[in-house]
Amino acid sequence: MLVQIDFESEMPIYEQLRRQIIEGIASGNLELGESLPSVRQLAEDIGINLHTVNKAYNALKSDGYLNVDRRTGAVVSGTLPESTEEFDKKLNEEFTYLICEAHLRGKKMEDILDLCSDIFKQYIKKDK
Amino acid sequence: MLVQIDFESEMPIYEQLRRQIIEGIASGNLELGESLPSVRQLAEDIGINLHTVNKAYNALKSDGYLNVDRRTGAVVSGTLPESTEEFDKKLNEEFTYLICEAHLRGKKMEDILDLCSDIFKQYIKKDK
């Protein structure tokens, strides 16, 4: 799996990494149960500090996406977390904001729905 | 227009404010050309720092949503900004991440499309 960090971005590096791993799992590039590189290895590959990788891994761990300990290293969780009320709320808020701004920029409802369908078709290759 | 700040949120106050103004314009609660409260006034109403409101207004100005000058105060732009390549890219990235995580949490494509439609119908009341 390829990781692409934008060092100019306002988004923290660990957050970019976190998101890309989530996208990797969703798209099937990372399979359930698959091992991830060690923090040191990945840090070296990307050219960042190992603590930054560690932070991303631990964030994913506490959300239930990864199992990570010193015995096994980091492994994609075998069973993914269920939807929580909190997540639904966050999802709703984010979508609301994005759709509002998209509307102001001239996007129609159709455009948004098409965009979502396209993303779904392009990224989501495996049912979990 | 009512502004609701969540002081416990991870999201910076100025960003919460910025988003609510965008949502206000999209929903028609704020009309094109309408005047916003002065920086000082809004800061006092919400109970936040004056610089925080300023930061939100300036961010909206540089995106073309507001016109701000010393004499007239802050006014919603009469003509909203066109969609830019940069914006499309950001929109695509955000949607991609959200949809991937939603998928991992068990959401189906239908759920997402329904959510988008619902938001559109609920929030977007006026064509610009």
Added chain:
Amino acid sequence: MLVQIDFESEMPIYEQLRRQIIEGIASGNLELGESLPSVRQLAEDIGINLHTVNKAYNALKSDGYLNVDRRTGAVVSGTLPESTEEFDKKLNEEFTYLICEAHLRGKKMEDILDLCSDIFKQYIKKDK
């Protein structure tokens, strides 16, 4: 509130700190909504690194005991987290282990119950 770290202990410093803050809240030495020292301040007082304090604060934050952000610093949460199935399980396991070992060391059921009552009476001064 007084913090006492045992630098010889096997228990990580941040974990000792975390526990003492929990005990402080339970005993009423720290009131709901009360501000804690800044990470820098507390780190200096104790003579440890600020990142270590930060880690303790963040652990307490993610368990819902503290609110911590750069606007307000660290504050004891106004509403404490509810009991979760996970917590109950952990509690049960820990008590089971401790009681078994205590039994092997000659403690009777009465001794254990007395110990628990005593701790309750000594530490828990306020109903939340």
Added chain:
Amino acid sequence: MLVQIDFESEMPIYEQLRRQIIEGIASGNLELGESLPSVRQLAEDIGINLHTVNKAYNALKSDGYLNVDRRTGAVVSGTLPESTEEFDKKLNEEFTYLICEAHLRGKKMEDILDLCSDIFKQYIKKDK
């Protein structure tokens, strides 16, 4: 006696093993003077490293729960260790922390005492 290791747990394997042996002795599943499997055997049964079993056995030995030597293998002590001041202190500290956190999660003194009684009745079947 059945040993159940949770490889996902934060707790080191040797510590899980150590605790389960203590619980086994307390519950009477392991009798005083009873032989334990050899390090090699147990390691193979559980599917863990030989050194890990060794570490658990040695910890139990130095606490007086096991006699371990090259000829006889590991045997549950015929006479269990007395309570020490050090142990009492540890017990007190652990109970204090657990009770404080339980209180914050809404447990009443009654709940805690009931839990302790239940565990005692369920686990402790034989007097030593």
Added chain:
DNA sequence: GTGGTCTAGACCACC
């Protein structure tokens, strides 16, 4: 002045 992020480098526990 507050916490957040990132880097760097050290030592330790576990397996």
Added chain:
DNA sequence: GTGGTCTAGACCACG
């Protein structure tokens, strides 16, 4: 060799 902990010091975002 793996992650965990701790230290140290720098810069930034926020209010």
